[in-house]
Amino acid sequence: MKWTCVIVEDLQVAADYLVKCCEKSALLQVKGHFTNVEEALDYLNKNSVDVLFLDVEMPGATGFDLLDQLAYYPKVILTTSKSEYAYNAFEYNVTDFLKKPFTYQRFQESLNKLTTPAGENNISSTATDHIFIKCDGKLVRLNNDDILFIESMGDYVKFVTIDKKYITHNTIKNLEEKVNRQCFIKVHRSYIININKIDDIRENDLFIKGNEIPVSKAHKADVLKRLNII
Amino acid sequence: MSGSNFSKKFIFNEKIDSDYLYSLYEDDYQYIEEIFGTTLAHFDEDYNSIRTAYEANNLLELKKAIHKIKPTFGFCGLPLVQHICKEFEDFCQKANTSNELKSEYQQIVITLAESKELIATEYNKLKEFNSNFL
Numbered sequence: 411m412k413w414t415c416v417i418v419e420d421l422q423v424a425a426d427y428l429v430k431c432c433e434k435s436a437l438l439q440v441k442g443h444f445t446n447v448e449e450a451l452d453y454l455n456k457n458s459v460d461v462l463f464l465d466v467e468m469p470g471a472t473g474f475d476l477l478d479q480l481a482y483y484p485k486v487i488l489t490t491s492k493s494e495y496a497y498n499a500f501e502y503n504v505t506d507f508l509k510k511p512f513t514y515q516r517f518q519e520s521l522n523k524l525t526t527p528a529g530e531n532n533i534s535s536t537a538t539d540h541i542f543i544k545c546d547g548k549l550v551r552l553n554n555d556d557i558l559f560i561e562s563m564g565d566y567v568k569f570v571t572i573d574k575k576y577i578t579h580n581t582i583k584n585l586e587e588k589v590n591r592q593c594f595i596k597v598h599r600s601y602i603i604n605i606n607k608i609d610d611i612r613e614n615d616l617f618i619k620g621n622e623i624p625v626s627k628a629h630k631a632d633v634l635k636r637l638n639i640i
Numbered sequence: 641m642s643g644s645n646f647s648k649k650f651i652f653n654e655k656i657d658s659d660y661l662y663s664l665y666e667d668d669y670q671y672i673e674e675i676f677g678t679t680l681a682h683f684d685e686d687y688n689s690i691r692t693a694y695e696a697n698n699l700l701e702l703k704k705a706i707h708k709i710k711p712t713f714g715f716c717g718l719p720l721v722q723h724i725c726k727e728f729e730d731f732c733q734k735a736n737t738s739n740e741l742k743s744e745y746q747q748i749v750i751t752l753a754e755s756k757e758l759i760a761t762e763y764n765k766l767k768e769f770n771s772n773f774l
Contacts, residue, residue: 421708423678423715427664430671467707491711491722510711513663 412439413524415461418450418476419443419489420468424510428463428489431517438521447471451479459484461524463508466490466498477502487520501544503584541589543569543578550576554593558607558618560585562600570621597633598626605636650769652717655758661717669770676763679712683756686712690752694738694745702741703732706748713755721755724748 415438419425425443432438441459444450446468454462454476462484466473473488486504488495489512499507506520541557542549552569561568562582569576586596596602597616601623609617614630616623625633647667652658665672686709693701706729713721728741728748735741 421711422682423675423712426678427675427715467704469704491714491726492707511664511714 412437413460414439414441414458415463416441416450416454416459417443417463418445418447418468418473419463419465420445421465421510424465424489427511431514434514435518435521445469447473447476451476454484455481458482461485461487463487463489464504466492466495474498474502485524487524501579503580539590543576543580545576545578552576554590554604555606557594557604559601559603559621559623560589560594572619595629595633595636597629598624600624605633608637611637650766653758653762656717656762657719658717660714660719664715664717669766669773673763673766673770675715676759676766679716679759680756680763683709683712683759687749687752687756691749694741697738699732699735699738702738703729706732709752716755716759718755718758721751724751 415432417425417428417432417440419428422445425445429440429443432440438461441457442450442453444453447470464473464476464486466488467490473490477483477486486502487506487508488499488504489508489510491510493509496507506523508516508520539555540551540553542551544550552571556571558570558572560582561570563577565579565581566577567580567582567585569578582596582600582602585602589602593604593606594602595605603616603618603623607618609619611617611625611633614625614627616625616633648658648662649667650669652661661672665675686705689705690702690709693699693705706725710722710725710729713719713725725748728744731741731744738745
């Protein structure tokens, strides 16, 4: 079965090339091509697709405006000629960033990223001893060992470290796939905790440095399995 | 885009980076013709957007217009022209009025016009080349 995709691109030659790449891959079915955000949004809010090939600068609203307004979040591959957008790409958690023009081989590499199961698509971030988060207009390095827990705040999350709190635009669902699973575990839909920082567990709560964190029934067994109970 | 072993039977104008072009499309000359044709079909509209924005002293639209046309040249094997567009886009970012860009603008409209002429010539050559193989 093919993935469905939509191309949002105002440059005709680039859109045609993308269609050609999609057809050649035999993995993608192009459901539509739109040259501006408004038309694309109108379609995407009525029709769900798996993959979105998205230009950034277009007449009127930008590709990032589209992502802000989209009711759901397909896999996104940004297609732009401006490498400066790589930082925003990181912030929006897009699957890949194709700088125009790109070769078919580079396009295939993007598709490979789509096929990589969630949580395995960024080995460097899951296997290292630190993460970078965007905070106050800069990327801040946080060592895993310094993070006590991560708490959901709607469209934002709060990273609580030993001596500081950082709020950044992200979700627990997304972070669950990105953090080092040797250190971190989701204990509740709103919390990911550092397993090495638990002070004690009582009933359906755990405590880290005086912070009471709920443990949901669905996650309790997994948490207990990870503890060195003797 | 037709396979890894390909021939380079068509001789592109030396101003076109044929290696770059082959890296994108291999020896799919029909498709290269199509790419050049699509580029030419939309060129004047994009080119006029640049001129209109400059004459209206609308730097934001000028930057947008040059940004839009920029990758076209990469797709046509003219990565150097794409780079020149990128530099002009950066100038637009820094300038306060279009008058500050006068010399750069005059240069870029010449570059764009020459590039169009080059693409058109290669398009006609490709058309003839491809028709001989049909």
